[in-house]
Amino acid sequence: MSERLIFLTNDDGFGARGLERMIEVMRPFGHIVVVAPETTQSGMAHAITMSNPLFLREVRNEPGLEVYACSGTPVDCVKMALDHLLPDRKLDLICSGINHGSNAAINVLYSGTMGAAIEGSFYDVPSIGFSLSDHSLDADFEAAGEVVYQIVNGILEAKTNFPEVQLAPLCLNVNIPIGRPEDLKGIRVCRQCRGYWREEFFIRKNPAGRDYYWLTGEFQNHEPDATDTDEWALAHNYVSVVPIQVDLTNHTQVTSLGKILDK
Amino acid sequence: MSERLIFLTNDDGFGARGLERMIEVMRPFGHIVVVAPETTQSGMAHAITMSNPLFLREVRNEPGLEVYACSGTPVDCVKMALDHLLPDRKLDLICSGINHGSNAAINVLYSGTMGAAIEGSFYDVPSIGFSLSDHSLDADFEAAGEVVYQIVNGILEAKTNFPEVQLAPLCLNVNIPIGRPEDLKGIRVCRQCRGYWREEFFIRKNPAGRDYYWLTGEFQNHEPDATDTDEWALAHNYVSVVPIQVDLTNHTQVTSLGKILDK
Numbered sequence: 001m002s003e004r005l006i007f008l009t010n011d012d013g014f015g016a017r018g019l020e021r022m023i024e025v026m027r028p029f030g031h032i033v034v035v036a037p038e039t040t041q042s043g044m045a046h047a048i049t050m051s052n053p054l055f056l057r058e059v060r061n062e063p064g065l066e067v068y069a070c071s072g073t074p075v076d077c078v079k080m081a082l083d084h085l086l087p088d089r090k091l092d093l094i095c096s097g098i099n100h101g102s103n104a105a106i107n108v109l110y111s112g113t114m115g116a117a118i119e120g121s122f123y124d125v126p127s128i129g130f131s132l133s134d135h136s137l138d139a140d141f142e143a144a145g146e147v148v149y150q151i152v153n154g155i156l157e158a159k160t161n162f163p164e165v166q167l168a169p170l171c172l173n174v175n176i177p178i179g180r181p182e183d184l185k186g187i188r189v190c191r192q193c194r195g196y197w198r199e200e201f202f203i204r205k206n207p208a209g210r211d212y213y214w215l216t217g218e219f220q221n222h223e224p225d226a227t228d229t230d231e232w233a234l235a236h237n238y239v240s241v242v243p244i245q246v247d248l249t250n251h252t253q254v255t256s257l258g259k260i261l262d263k
Numbered sequence: 264m265s266e267r268l269i270f271l272t273n274d275d276g277f278g279a280r281g282l283e284r285m286i287e288v289m290r291p292f293g294h295i296v297v298v299a300p301e302t303t304q305s306g307m308a309h310a311i312t313m314s315n316p317l318f319l320r321e322v323r324n325e326p327g328l329e330v331y332a333c334s335g336t337p338v339d340c341v342k343m344a345l346d347h348l349l350p351d352r353k354l355d356l357i358c359s360g361i362n363h364g365s366n367a368a369i370n371v372l373y374s375g376t377m378g379a380a381i382e383g384s385f386y387d388v389p390s391i392g393f394s395l396s397d398h399s400l401d402a403d404f405e406a407a408g409e410v411v412y413q414i415v416n417g418i419l420e421a422k423t424n425f426p427e428v429q430l431a432p433l434c435l436n437v438n439i440p441i442g443r444p445e446d447l448k449g450i451r452v453c454r455q456c457r458g459y460w461r462e463e464f465f466i467r468k469n470p471a472g473r474d475y476y477w478l479t480g481e482f483q484n485h486e487p488d489a490t491d492t493d494e495w496a497l498a499h500n501y502v503s504v505v506p507i508q509v510d511l512t513n514h515t516q517v518t519s520l521g522k523i524l525d526k
Contacts, residue, residue, distance in 0.1 A: 045309035045338075046372045053467075053475035075308075075373075079478065083462040108511055109309045109381070110338075118372070122459040151524060158523050165519050172520075173511075186526040191512040196385040199346040204316075212316035215342065241524055243516035248371055248436075249454040253506035256428050257435075260421045261414065261504055263449040 004030025004092040004156070007120070009077045011041040011099065011112025014059060014069040018098035018132065021141040025148045026095065027064060029156065033086060034060075034067040035077040037112075042101070044112035046119065047073045056080060074116035082123050093156065094120035097130035097174075098144050100137065104175045104230040104240055105193040105219065114173055118244060121171035126155055128172045133234060143181040147174070147239050151187070171244040177234045188238040193229035194222040267293025267355040267419070270383070272340045274304040274362065274375025277322060277332040281361035281395065284404040288411045289358065290327060292419065296349060297323075297330040298340040300375075305364070307375035309382070310336045319343060337379035345386050356419065357383035360393035361407050363400065367438045367493040367503055368456040368482065377436055381507060384434035389418055391435045396497060406444040410437070410502050414450070434507040440497045451501040456492035457485040 006026055010019045014036035026032055035056070049072040060067035068085070070077045074096065082091070099113040108114045117129030128151065132144045151174060158167055173192075177184065197217040206212050221231055230240035269289055273282045277299035289295055298319070312335040323330035331348070333340045337359065345354070362376040371377045380392030391414065395407045414437060421430055436455075440447065460480040469475050484494055493503035 040314055043311040043313040045307075045311075045378070047308045047310040048306040048373055048478060050306040050478060051303055053469075053477050054464075055473065055475055076478070079462045080464070080476065084464050084476065106385075106509065109509060110311055115308070122369075150526075154523050162523050165523060166516075170516075171513075187524050189517055189521045189524050191514065191517055192510055194510070199342045201317075201343070201347050206316075210318065212318055213343065213347065214316050215311060215313065215339070241520065242511075243513040243520055244511045245513035245516075246369065246372060246511065247455055247457070248505075248507045248509065250434075250506040250508035251454065253429075253433075253508075254452055254454055257504065257506055258452045260417050260425050260428060261450050261452050263413075 005089055006030050006032050007081050007091055007094045008032060008034045009036050009074055009096050009116045011037065011044060011074045011116065013037050013040050014067060016100065017137065018100050018141060021145045022095060022098050022130065022148055023065065025145045026152065029152060030092060032065045033081060035070050035081040035085065037074060037077060038069045038071050041073050041112045043110050044073045044115065045110050046075055046115040048075050049073060054080065074112040075119045078116050078119040091125045093152065094125050094127040095130065095152070096120070098141060098148065099131035100139055101131060101135040102133040102175050102234065103129065103131040103173060104234055105195055106197070108173050108192060108244065118171055118246060121169050124168060126167060126170040128155070128174055130174045130176065132176045134178045143179055143184055144176045146181050147176050173242040173244055175230060175234055175240045177237050179237060183237055184239060185237045187241060188233040189241045190228050190230050190233050192242050193226070193231035195220050268352055269293050269295050270344050270354055270357045271295060271297045272299050272337055272359050272379045274300065274307060274337045274379065276300050276303050277330060279363065280400065281363050281404060284408045285358060285361050285393065285411055286328065288408045289415065292415060293355060295328045296344060298333050298344040298348065300337060300340060301332045301334050304336050304375045306373050307336045307378060308373050309338055309378040312336060312339050317343065337375040338382045341379050341382040354388045356415065357388050357390040358393060358415070359383070361404060361411065362394035363402055364394060364398040365396040365438050365497065366392065366394040366436060367497055368458055369460070371436050371455060371507065381434055381509060384432050387431060389430060389433040391418070391437060393437045393439065395439045397441045406442055406447055407439045409444050410439050436505040436507055438493060438497055438503045440500050442500060446500055447502060448500045450504060451496040452504045453491050453493050453496050455505050456489070456494035458483050
């Protein structure tokens with residue numbers, strides 16, 4: 001079997017500890033190419049850079065590992081890797097993360113980590129975003145690293161072990177609760193919890209006397225009692241795995257709105 | 264009946280012609296509040312500004328119309344309007360656009376116009392993104408303006424005319440083909456077409472001799488023969504209307520992946 005080729009990215013920037021931990025965990029699985037943002041791109045969602053050019057530079061090149069920094073967004077990094085650096089190479093896996101902070105529930109829509117994972121899945125490659133429910137720069141990634149290993153191994157071996165399971169397309173949103181490895185109760189495949197953020201703006205005056213505003217939100221869980229959601233899994237010390245698709249059509253409303261709008 | 268309150272935004276910036284056209288069309292419907300980006304935010308998707316503060320300034324205040332410019336993304340503009348400027352006011356409608364360029368098919372995911380419309384729908388207010396399939400700054404918005412009027416009127420009157428239709432939540436992705444009003448064949452409520460972008464990077468050297476890269480993509484339609492998609496409608500001179508939902512869960516895979524990953 002030829003060596004596997006694995007692409008990694010994130011939204012916290014090429015030097016983030018979560019990405020370092022993922023690189024360590026992934027190296028035994030194959031040749032690793034990383035294109036990650038130069039700077040933090042948290043909250044950049046599925047954004048692409050249209051009005052400005054992008055820059056790319058190599059920051060590390062050693063046997064089995066190439067790391068590049070890109071001036072753009074996480075989705076730009078994926079496009080740069082798959083359409084420019086590796087256009088004729090068959091990839092085995094794309095992973096994004098390990099993010100510093102949860103991307104469960106509606107966070108999937110705001111997350112640069114998941115923007116990159118979703119974009120990766122558009123290239124017919126299994127794609128997984130990993131996030132740890134801890135925003136701090138010095139978060140403990142030990143348990144998260146073990147989860148990455150276990151899930152990546154499960155997906156890479158699934159073709160052999162579960163040939164009947166349809167794995168293409170595949171995009172997973174994996175979230176890991178805070179804790180030591182022994183605190184984790186297991187892995188739950190589940191659905192995206194319903195709920196939205198409401199913002200309280202932190203308002204101060206800058207040196208020129210002008211107001212500035214900082215987003216400080218609170219997530220409102222609309223179904224705190226449902227036991228099949230990612231938020232429930234995390235709150236109960238399970239790793240949550242939500243398989244992702246990108247058809248945003250509300251199919252029920254296609255029929256009902258036809259009455260009002262079709263002309 | 265008290266006067267309606269309507270919020271408008273876009274991703275092309277507060278001075279864009281598409282927004283100007285939408286303001287004109289919407290004024291007869293009620294009191295208009297606009298919070299739109301200071302600068303172009305095309306391709307900003309559902310991005311929010313986390314690492315920097317936001318600034319807001321009033322640029323226009325006259326009877327029936329207030330316009331503010333915000334330094335952030337389209338989604339920031341929505342949050343600034345609904346959680347800061349108008350927190351205790353009941354809105355009747357949120358509209359985003361009229362965008363310069365199509366947001367049909369997978370573009371819904373990259374679009375700042377649709378990011379804002381989707382965010383608006385999180386506040387239990389009917390929310391509509393309008394886009395014209397013409398990127399040019401001097402695009403002809405006459406037909407688009409008529410479409411905005413017709414759809415807004417249809418939605419605002421629907422509570423009375425079609426009380427049996429479930430309209431909450433409501434988020435619509437409306438795309439309008441290029442052409443004069445008489446060229447449009449009608450309105451089709453349809454579904455998001457499948458397909459992805461592939462990029463060819465435009466590569467040049469900057470004055471310092473360093474390569475820079477510009478995204479130049481091509482949309483690959485994965486179902487060119489389907490007649491119930493937004494791409495089909497636009498290609499056949501219909502206005503496309505796709506109702507939007509934000510549960511990204513691939514529900515079929517929740518069951519099948521459990522076998523592989525649940526532990």
